[in-house]
Amino acid sequence: MSKETLDLWFDTSCPWAWMTSRWSLEVAKVREVEVKFHPMSLNFLNRDKDISDDYRALMDRALAPMRIVTAAIAEHGEEVAEPLYTAIGTRIHPGGEQDFDKAVSESLAEVGLPAELMKYGQTDDYDAALQASHDEGLALVGDEVGTPICRVAGTAFFGPVVTPAPKGEDAGRLFDGVLAVASTPGFFELKRTRDQGPNFD
Numbered sequence: 001m002s003k004e005t006l007d008l009w010f011d012t013s014c015p016w017a018w019m020t021s022r023w024s025l026e027v028a029k030v031r032e033v034e035v036k037f038h039p040m041s042l043n044f045l046n047r048d049k050d051i052s053d054d055y056r057a058l059m060d061r062a063l064a065p066m067r068i069v070t071a072a073i074a075e076h077g078e079e080v081a082e083p084l085y086t087a088i089g090t091r092i093h094p095g096g097e098q099d100f101d102k103a104v105s106e107s108l109a110e111v112g113l114p115a116e117l118m119k120y121g122q123t124d125d126y127d128a129a130l131q132a133s134h135d136e137g138l139a140l141v142g143d144e145v146g147t148p149i150c151r152v153a154g155t156a157f158f159g160p161v162v163t164p165a166p167k168g169e170d171a172g173r174l175f176d177g178v179l180a181v182a183s184t185p186g187f188f189e190l191k192r193t194r195d196q197g198p199n200f201d
Contacts, residue, residue: 026171064121
């Protein structure tokens, strides 16, 4: 039996993408699923949008980590995407690290990637590659969403947005439901208003 592929587009600054990524890795433990991580940029997405000053400041800070992640993937292979994202996200989200440069620098060391990759945070050397991955994700779902974007069974969607991230068989059951709706011709949307913030337990 071949494995199902779950593609996930992420930005390291997004707590909801973080929650979805933790769910996806739980799914891989209980279902025949391979998770593939793809960079996108909330900075790119919001560049020309009317957003609050606070969110604009976050978007300005969010670009460098995604440039570095993209450079790491380009220079060291797609297999570094998940461990590097996990290391960075663990520091930023449950760890509460506000200094993104510190989070990324420590994460590069943790996963055995060269510190020299930090230089790409301040250059546009890999912006074309980041834009291409970003555009690939958005082309699947439209530009009125952000992260996370997931693709499974040939269908992509924003979400699932969930907190806390289900674990074990609970994660598997959510995936079964996601797979069911993704496999339904003409299915587009399920949504309700969030009434709680991300819970990193």
